[in-house]
Amino acid sequence: MDYYAIVHNDFDGTASASVYARAVNSLPRNIWFTEPTKLHEVLARLELRGVNRVMIADLGINDSTFQYILDSIRKLRGEGAEIQWFDHHVWKDDWKTKLQEAGVQVFHDVSTCGAGVVNKNMNPEDEVSRSLASADCSVDIWLHNDPLGEKLRRVVENDRSYEWKRKLMETFFNGILWNEEFDTILQTRMEEELKGYQRIWKYVKVLDLEGTKIVVAIRWNGPPDISYASQFLMTRTGAQIFASANGKSISFRSNSIDIRRFAVRLGGGGHPLAAGASLRIPFIYRLLRRLGVTGPALNWVAKEVLEVVKKEGIVKYERRTTKN
Template sequence: MNHLYIITHTDLDGIGSAASILRILGRKRSRDATILYAEPYNIHEILESLLGYFESGDLLVVADLGLNEENKARVFELLESIVDKGVRVEWYDHHVWDPNDITKIMGLGVSIYIDRATCATGVVVRYATRSRGLEPDKFLIELEDVVCSADLWRWSNPLSPKLFRAAGSREERVEWRGKVIDKIVDGKLWDEELEAKLEEYMNQELRNIAKIIDTVYVSEFNNYRIAVALKDEGPPSNSIIGALLIERFKAHIAGIIRPNGGLSLRSRTVNVQKIALRLGGGGHMKAAGAKIKIPIIISILSRINPKILTWYTTRKIRGVLGVVKDINLEATSGY
């Protein structure tokens, strides 16, 4: 193997996935590995940016990223070109995939590992070792537990909420994410620097929650209560906002919309992955996302009154609820 390229998600699970593959392969970031961060809706852009750098014998690892309907055809085209260059491609994920897409991607020569019973970090820990005839070390097993506890909303590990906040914000600079990855590769899950980052994050989170609550628009449709909040840069995370909307507004569906149209959906009783698919996205049953197009007039007016954007977003969700079927979940159903 020559150079290692990793494309991963921006959250803690993406960070844990990247750190895991580096630790398994005995690689170090920057020196002999390049890490780039992506969302499902722009992964094709990241692949395009790397196309001219790949050489025969390189390894490309994609982790914690599913496919979007709007760009998956382009992703397939790019993967075919990359494999044709002699690059080995491995894809690790835990989101819901269309079986036809799995067949297609395998047919291109990509080694794909999907396991919805764990988080993406767990998929890497379990399958990147197994495919190489290795066993995960104790630290990797501990890392899987910490990350999955947060990413799957179990919160069973006491370190999870701390590391989730200190390391997993998508707004964090690339340099900080890289530093966290380096710590994990070196076998460190917590230290004074992470403790200081947690304190900084919590202070920002408390300041921003009040502003976010002021943007919430609540709507009811077909016996479903929808609560949508506008999130700009900074803490708290989408998962924390989603939990807040569900609890405070007794919402069946929580939506977190960004000014650029990035939409995250959370629920405990509704399969929001089906809603996200209709909007061109994907994800899990209880946590999914998509990117919606915001009319210019809505974008302008929402700068004056943020509730215009959250109102518009509830209308988009209501439109999907009018056509999707069988979206109710039992409270104890899987992620």
């Protein structure tokens, strides 16, 4: 079967594409690994070239780009495309309604990860897909209930290149979830992470907002990645909220607070416990950061985070367990 795949540029996106490929017994003719903020651009450039099915997975929607997405979807549908969209991020009801009215098959379920949505709707009896989705969900929606997830995430995100993700998708498609190459990568990553934990403190600031601690960080080079660092720093400081900025964007994490509200306030989105948005640090602070002076940038980000948390308030997150 010929189709195109457009998925998130992370473990969940790669796993979603792999599960779908197993369900239709075919790898995509082409695949795009992208971000929610770039989805409208990918769709606008997409040319069918004889391919009539497009699958989109693990890509949420932002208010600022929805109309562009809808316009491109309508154009592709007018050219004869069959479009399936699998997602687990928080959506507005009218997004789903308008996409369905445009002819999109929408599979939306906030109780699982992207690969879980694909697995539940396309091939629920496939054991390989179930195992991959379980591992993926464990880390993507912060369940932390499948040890394979902690290992596979490190392997998948060891290399963010297209070639690596395509190779992994083909490996998973063939029913292989672990091999000797993955073992070597995992060992190297773990050694690098242990060294990284010792040096990230100089990129961190801890705030206290009426008894709620917030860890703010300026992104560092190398491991640990943001998800593992956030858990480490929140545990070590007793914080409930983690925010990390890389100069152009900001990511939020928590184990108990609905931090998606903060991302939405900044024009972004994501999961209730893991979300992000655009946030451009002023040029002079970014320049100083490149020169090794992190204080000004860190202080600026801390001020922005404090303001958005004050405006949105701190709301506990209640995990949903039913299909939306």
